[in-house]
Amino acid sequence: MPKLRIEAEVNGRKVNRETEPHKRLLDFLRDDLNLTGTKEGCGAGECGTCSVFVDGKLVKSCLMPAGKASGAKIETIEGLAKPGDLTPMQRAFHKTGASQCGYCIPGMVMAATSALRENPQADIEEIKERLGGNICRCTGYTKIFEAVEIAKGVIAGTVPETALEEDTVDDSFIGANVRRLDAPSKVSGRLKYAADIKMPDMLQMQVLRSPHAHARILSIDTSEAEAMDGVACVITAQDVPGTDGFGVFVHDQPIMARDKVRHVGEAVAAVAAEDLVTARRALSKIKVEYEELPGLFDPGQAMDPGAPVIHDYARDNLIKHIPVRKGDVTAGFAEADLILEDDFTTQQVEHAYLEPEAGIAYVDPDDVVVVISPSQNISHHRHMLAEIIAKPINKVRFIMSPVGGGFGGKEDMIYQGMLALAAMKTHRPVQLNFTREESLIASAKRHPSRVHYRMGVKWDGRVTAIEFDMLSDGGAFGMSSEGVMRKAAILSCGPYEVHNLKVDTRVVYTNNTPSGAFRTFGGMQAQFATESMMDMAAEALDMDPFEIRRVNMMKIGAKTHTQQTLETASLDRVMDAAEQASRWEKGAPRVRGATRKDLNGPDTRQPCTLGARIKKASTDSDESERVA
Amino acid sequence: MTSRMKRGRGMAASWYGIARTATIDRAGAWAELDDGGTGKVVTGVTEIGEGILTVLAQVAAEEMGIRPEDVTIGDNDTSRAPEAAHAGATRQTYMIGNSVALAAREARDALFEEIADHWDVPVESLRAFNGEIWAEDTNLRMTMEDAVATCKGRGVVPVGSASFTAHGTGLDPVDGSGSPWQAYVFGTQVAEVEVDTWTGEVQVLGIWAAHDVGRAINPRGVEGQIEGGVVQGLGQALMEEYTTEKGHAITHGFAKYILPTSLDIPQINCSIVEDPDPKSPLRAKGIGEPALVPTAPAIMNAIYDAIGVRIKSLPATPERILEALRNHVPGREQIAQSARLERAEAARHQSAKV
Helix, strand or coil, X not given: CCCEEEEEEECCEEEXXXXXCCCEXXXXXXXXXXXXXXXXXXXXXXXXXXXXXXXXXXXXXXXXXXXXXCCCEEECHHHCCCCCCCCHHHHHHHHHCCCCCCCCHXXXXXXXXXXXXXXXXCCHHHHXXXXXXXXXXXXXXXXXXXXXXXXXXXXXXXXXXXHHCCCCCCCCCCCCCCCCCCHHHHXXXXXXXXXXXXXXXXXXXXXXXXXXXXXXXXXXXXXXXXXXXXXXXXXXXXXXXXXXXXCCCCCCEXXXXXXXXXXXCCEEEEEEECCHHHHHHHHCCCEEEEEECCCCCCHHHCCCCCCCCCECCECCCEEEEEEEEECCHHHHHHHCCEEEEEEEEEXXXXXXXXXXXXXXXXECXXXXXXXXXXXXXXXXXXXXXXXXXXXXXXXXXXXXXXXXXXXXXXXXXXXHHHHHHHHHHHCCCEEEECCHHHHHHHCCEECCEEEEEEEEECCCCCEEEEEEEEEEEXXXXXXXXXXXXXXXXXXXXXXXXXXXXXXXXXXXXXXXXXXXXXXXXXXHHHHHHHHHHHHHHHHHCCCCHHHHHHHHECCCCCECCCCCECCCCCHHHHHHHHHHXXXXXXXXXXXXXXXXXXXXXXXXXXXXXXXXXXXXXXXXXXXXXXXX | CCXXXXXXXXXXXXXXXXXXXCCCCEEEEEEEEEHHHEEEEEECCCCCCCCHHHHHHHHHHHHXXXXXXXXXXXXXXXXXXXXXXXXXXXXXXXXXXXXXXXXXXXXXXXXXXXXXXXXXXXXXHEEEECCEEEECCXXXXXXXXXXXXXXXXXXCCCEEEEEEECCCCCCCCCXXXXXXXXXXXXXXXXXXXXXXXXXXXXXXXXXXXXXXXXXXXXXXXXXXXXXXXXXXXXXXXXXXXXCEECCEEXXXXXXXXXXXXXHHCCEEEEXXXXXXXXXXXXXXXXXXXXXXXXXXXXXXXXXXXXXXXXXXXXXXXXXXXHHHHHCCCCHHHHHHHHHHHHHHHHHHHHHHHC
C-alpha cells in the first residue's frame, strides 16, 4: 500500500514523515511520534480522551484521518508546557485533586485549556458546556470544575498564583489535603498506561470472539491464518498446557472457549502478528464451525426444568444461593400493623472506565512469564495463571500497570491468559489493546437484579419483619457472583436493626454478558430496594423519612442481619449531618415537592438547557465561531 | 401547581462493610528510612485512581517523621513486592494503610533506638515530624537526613516490615450468621431534582452526602471519592443501561451507552463524619464503594416527591418517567390516608380505655 507523507508542526517542531494511509491522527501521534499522552478511550469521538489542538481548535484525534493533519499546527498535551513544567491549568488540576485514575485527564486538560482560550471570562456554566464532550468516570467532575475556575483566575490575574500551591500542614499529615503525588504525571500525559508501552520486537494480538450466545464448537481451523505472512502464532484452548479455568470463586471460565461458547463476545481464538492490521486480517482466516444451542436469556427461567444448561457442573444453573435468617418472620409479620409488598429491578451497568483493557506479556531471560496489565487483582491472577500454564508461582510475574479506572471491572483475568500463551509460544513480547466495543461485550457488568420485598411495620414506624428475595443474572460465567450475592445478603435490609428477617439472594447462569464485581458488589442493588421501601413505609405511616429511619437504625450494640454485634455505629450522626446540611424540611414523603420551602438553595445548581450558555457567550463576544 | 417543571427532594441512608473477613483478608508491606531523610515503601497493590498512593505516602511520612513527597512507593509487582491482595472492596486504606503504618513504624523504631543511644536520651522522648527529629524537653534536634546518616554510621539500615489482617468469621451456610467485616460505615444522601413533565427528563440539582469514613486521612481525596461515587450512582439512577437482545449488545459504544457528563452534575455538598475505627492503628475505614450506595434511591425518592410516581425499575429514563406519569394511580396516597385513619381510630380506642 502506498505510504502517506505528513508534513506538520507538532508541539512547535517540524514533522515530516511517511505513514500508513489508514491511520487516524490519533494513531499517527501515538504510534509514529510516541506522543502517548493522547489516549484512545472509545475510537468514536464520544469520550474526548484523544482531544488535541489542530490549528488552535479542539479536535478529537480519533475522528481525523492523519492525512487531514498534513500542513496543520498540532498541539498535544505534551506540548502545553515546557518539558518538566506544568501550565496553570495543569497545576490547578494538581491542586484540587482533579485527576483520579488520570486516563481522561490529558483530554480533559486540553478541553479545559480550549475553554479558556476560547473565552477567558467563561463562567462556570459555560465551562461545563465546553467540557461536555469529555467523559470522566472517576471524579464526578466537581474537582475539575474547581480546577478550571482557579486556573481562570490565575491566568486572568484576579487570583494570586499561590492559589495553585499546596495547603500548608500544621502538625500532622493525617487529615491534611496533601496533593496527589501521581497528579503531575497524569495532568502532563507522562504516565504510561499498558497501551502506551512499547517493547522492542513486540507483536500485536487480536481476538476472535463468538458471534453466538450459546453454541457448540465443532471445529476450529487456524491453518490459513497461521500461514499468513506476519502472523507469529494463533492460539486456541488447545494451547493451554495446564489446568484451564479461572474465576474469583469458581474456576469455570477457560482462557478461550473450550468445546462451546456461552456468551456473545467470548474469546475463541487469538492471533499474534507483526502489526495490528495483519492480526486483524488473520482473524478473518480462522474458520470456526458452530452448532447453535438454545440460549438462556431470562434469569427467571434459568432454574426451570428443561432450561438450557450453561455449565455441566451446575445442572440447575444456580451459581450461588445465600440465605440469611434471623428471628421469626411469621411472628414478625403477625405483629405488624401494616405489611408492604413490592418488586424492584436494577439494570446491567457497564463500568465504563475510560481505559479499555490492555496488556503485554513476555517471557523474561530467567523463563519467567511476565504479564503487565491494569489488573486489580495481580495476587490472585498469578495463582490462577500458574495453574493454567503449569508453572511454579515464582515463574509467573504480574505487574499492575497504572489502572485507567477499574471499579471492579478489572478484577477478572479475561485476557491476560491469552497474552501469556502467545508470549510462551513466540518468546516475544505480545500486546493486546481492546477496542471500546470489545471491552463492552467481553467484560463483566453490574449484576442486574430483581428483588421481591415484604416489610411489616408498626404504626410507630418500627419494622417488625422483612422478607427479601433477590434473583440476579450472573451471565455466562461465575466471576465474582458468589461474593456479590453474599454482600447483597449481608447488607440487604439496610442499616436497620430488624429482629425478624428472611433473606435469600440467588444468582444464576444465563447466556448474557457475564456479571462481576462492580463498586458496591451487590450492596447498591439491595439497598435501592430497601431505601425505596423505607420511604413507602414512611408515606403510609405519615412519617418523615429521617424519622422512620431513626426509629429503626442500628446503634451501638445492635445485632446486624447476620447477628454480628456492632461495637460502633454512626448512622445517627451521619443522618443528622445530611439533614442539617440539606436544610431538610420535615414531613412525610407525600409528594410535597410543590409546597416545600427547602428547595432551590444556594447549595444547588441551576437546571440547564443544552447549548444556551455558549450561545449567550458567543453573542456577547465578537468570536462567534463554535469549536467543533 | 400545574407547571411543567416540578421539583422534589428525597433521601436515603446506607451502610457498608469494610475489611472483609469472610475470606481472610491480609496485606503486607516493607519500609525503609533512606538516605537524605527519605522513605521507601514496598507493597503489593496500590493505585486504581482513588488516591491510595498519596494516602500511603502520608501514612508512611507521619510514622517516619518525614514528608509525603519524600516517600517513594514501590508497588504492584508480584515478584518484587510483598502480597497485599487486591485493589478493590474499599480495603486499600484499611488493609494496606495499616500495614504500611506498622512497617513504617518499625523502620522508625529502628532509627529511634540508634538516635536515642547516640544522644543518650530515653527512646520514648524522641519525636520526628516533617523531616526533623528531636528529643522532648531538650535542645537536641537534627534533620532526618542527618539522623539516617547517623543510624547508618552505626551500622544499622532502618527497615521494617508488617502484615495486617482483619478478624471475623464466615457466614453460617444455613442461617447466614457470622461477622463478615471488621468495620461498618454509614452514609446518608439527600437529592434535589427537577422533573420535566413534558419530556420526562430528570435533572439532579443538588446532592448532600454525609458519610462516616472513620478518619479522613486526606479529606480532599475523600470528597473526590464521594463526588465520583455520587455521579456513578446518578448514572445508574437515570441513564445507564447495558442492553442485550438474545445476548447481543445493543449498547455497544458510548453513543448508545449513555454516561453522565459535565452537564449532568449536581452541586455535591459533602459532609465527612469521623467515627474512628477502634480496631486498627490508623482508625480510618473507607469510602470508595459506600459513596455510591444511597444515591439512586435518594434520587428515586426525590422523583416521587416531585411528581408522585415511584420508579422501582432502574434507570429512570425519560421514557420510563413519561410512562409512569401516564399510568399514574394514586395508590400510595390511599394507603397513607387509610393508615392515618386507622391510627387515629386506634389512638381514640387507646384513650377511651384509659
